[in-house]
Amino acid sequence: MSEFRITEQQLLDVNAFMQRSDDVVITNCLTRTAQESKLFPIMPYLVMSMYDAYYRYPDLLRRSAATVSPEDVGHRARNATCNISKLTGWGVINFYLQGRELLIKKGLLRPEDNLEDLVFMVDWWQRFSAAYHRNGGHRYTLDAHDIAQEHDERVLQVLEADAYEADDALRASAAQFMALGTQYAFLAHCESRVGLQSSGPYNLGGRRLLHTRDFMNLSECDFSWLDGVATDIPFNNLTLAVITDGVSMEITDWASVYTTPEDIRDRIIGVGLYTSDFLTDRYIPVGMDSRRDLVDTLDQLSEVIKQATRKLYRRFAGFGFTQMVEAGIYTYFQAAADIDHMAGTYRQGDWELIDDRTRRLWPLYNEEFAYDDYVSAFATMDGFQAGQNDYYLHPVSYSLWRRGGGKTDLPAPGRSAIAIPAHVLNDHDYSLRVNPNGLADVRGSSTLPTKTGGYTFQRGRLTEHEMNRAAREFDSPLLRAPWRFVDEATVKYHYRNPEVDALYRYTQQDSRLLRDRGAALVRADIDRIRTEAGERPWSAVSEAVTTAATSAAGDP
Structure with a gap:
């Protein structure tokens, strides 16, 4: 039996994190292109995947975390293309948080329920994201003004x-x-x-x-x-x-x-x-x-x-419609599957199923209701659970209103993130985990074809x-000391260090032009190496393109 009790620091940190996640979601929902499909019922599967994430992600991640740490996953995702990447990595925490919000708005969950799960998920993701985004230094790409510089x-x-x-x-x-x-x-x-x-x-x-x-x-x-x-x-x-x-x-x-x-x-x-x-x-x-x-x-x-x-x-x-929705739910839910893969604990049956607790909501989610439910939660932020006191302005919706010239009424005082109420620190009256017995509590089924x-x-x-x-x-020197702890700041001051040089040579092993060149390279060296190989440096390519374009523009 867990003896978890949330501390004030954890409560404040988690609430602040959920608000920042809210800001990122709302910004993308209100300023980016929408998706629609004539083939798949996107909105039903999108919303219901969030319920499955809430019910199952915490225990699936706990299982994998016994073998691979969040930092391990972040480093591996940065070094190679894995299914856990920018969008799917974002989804691991945000699908879970959005499932929590939707359940609260349905009256099926209190904001203070399953706090051990919530604290675990936020801690796991922040550690993963910090390692994955180590070079950029931002956990969210939005915080870097929408540039994503993960590569070393x-x-x-x-x-x-x-x-x-x-x-x-x-x-x-x-x-x-x-x-x-x-x-x-x-x-x-x-x-x-x-x-x-x-x-x-x-x-x-x-x-x-x-x-x-x-x-x-x-x-x-x-x-x-x-x-x-x-x-x-x-x-x-x-x-x-x-x-x-x-x-x-x-x-x-x-x-x-x-x-x-x-x-x-x-x-x-x-x-x-x-x-x-x-x-x-x-x-x-x-x-x-x-x-x-x-x-x-x-x-x-x-x-x-x-x-x-x-x-x-x-x-x-x-x-049929049911299989289409199930496939879509699994596609989104599978965002976290590479974590289980990396741990060597992956079981197809643990991932390709729909939780019975999600299925009870299935009759609600036709295309129309699913769309309205999503917009209510992540765009208009309306309803009793999303409502705030009369003085509240959501930072994103108010910013858009302000930049639009402030010609309409102010946006309604709603928010997507639903905070943990601080009064729980007085009585600690909250449930700990959505599945008290772990994955043994999960029941579900699938109508998808069996994987062969x-x-x-x-x-x-x-x-x-x-x-x-x-x-x-699987083992790699990139995941072990000392190479694991060689970042861009280390290279800046210690590129002559033999271990740093060896790390660069390891990365260059399959390179057609840089094999065994080491850590002391700068762009001028790359230009020289390309020239010696009979290939133009990129600056020369640009000059040739500009010259050709200027010549073409001057032709009669």
């Missing part, structure tokens, strides 16, 4: 040096792959964006920026509906490194990249392609032996993705047992 210098140097200058053929192949990969990832994730993420932008001088685009869960993986459909896609995760000139961009907590101009195809000057997963600790080049090889690889991947997209449409055409395929990794396709064993045996 040692990784970025390889991406910059090894990218191939984009000619017309490479530019066309990269644009086609991004378009088809995005379409397929949306479909594979039930018309949602959780299979996509971006990182950056990173400064390459002049008007040049580097950013990465990750395409995740492309092949046979946790999703049973991809079994037999995505078998021919050889990689589960792919990362495209894109260098642009004359493009500005922002990347949100929802991992979407917004660019100006919106169409960047003609502004792409460099491209690289990599794969990685939670059983690797570095980015592994794909099709990077030559520019021609990269063009052919992107074209081949585009073709198999196109074929898989057709197959997947046919498979989803056989799903394997799980795809860079090392090959594995069974669940093989995958868990590989995860338990």
Whole structure:
């Protein structure tokens, strides 16, 4: 029996954190593009996934935390493309908090209920996010004004040096792959964006920026509906490194990249392609032996993705409404699955089910009610539970009102975050956990097809047992001292240290141009190395593009 009792410090910290999470959610809901689908009932599955997150995330994370710490997960997600990334990492805490709010607004939960779970979830996520966002120093991308600089210098140097200058053929192949990969990832994730993420932008001088685009869960993986459909896609995760000139961009907590101009195809000057997963600790080049090889690889991947997209449409055409909703719930709920994967404790049946407590609410959630419920909770912030005293102004909605010229009535005094009431410190009258007996209390079912395929990794396709064993045996010097504790500040002052140099050489091991170059490199060295390899530095590429554009503009 737990003896947990919340302290005043914990209460104040958790309430402050929930308000900041509220600010981030409301900002994105009110200022970013909305999603809709003619195929999937997005709003029903989106809202109900939050209930499942509230009921099951705490105990699933406790199980994995016995093996991998939140910091372990953050470091691994930063070093390789994993399904736990920017959007899904955001979702781990926010799906849980949103489920809590929705249950409170339904009168099914008190704000002071299950406080041990709440404190655990907030603590876990803050530790994870601090490690994942270590280089940027912000737990939320919004706090960095929508730039997401997760990658270490040692990784970025390889991406910059090894990218191939984009000619017309490479530019066309990269644009086609991004378009088809995005379409397929949306479909594979039930018309949602959780299979996509971006990182950056990173400064390459002049008007040049580097950013990465990750395409995740492309092949046979946790999703049973991809079994037999995505078998021919050889990689589960792919990362495209894109260098642009004359493009500005922002990347949100929802991992979407917004660019100006919106169409960047003609502004792409460099491209690289990599794969990685939670059983690797570095980015592994794909099709990077030559520019021609990269063009052919992107074209081949585009073709198999196109074929898989057709197959997947046919498979989803056989799903009924219930299966569509279940698949969507699982897609969102699976945001936290890589934590269990990393611990080597993953069981498909623990993830691909709908909790019975969520199913009791199922009859409510048609498209219309689900939409109204979501808007009420995360946009208008109305109703008794969301209401505040008459003097309250929500920081986001008031800011938008102010910037809009203040021409309408003030926004209503509501908020999304529902604080823990401080009076609990007097009597400690609250429940501790939503599942007093842990996962043994969870009951649920699924109508989705039984998973029959394997799980795809860079090392090959594995069974669940093989995958868990590989995860338990996984080890990397990047996760152990001293390399674990070499950050950007360390490199700045200690780049001559033999351990720092060895870390850089480890990262450069598969690089075509930087292998064994070490930690003392600066951009001038990368420019020189590219020149010696017969490839132009990116500054020279920009000059050539500008000259060509000026010449074309002057032609009669």
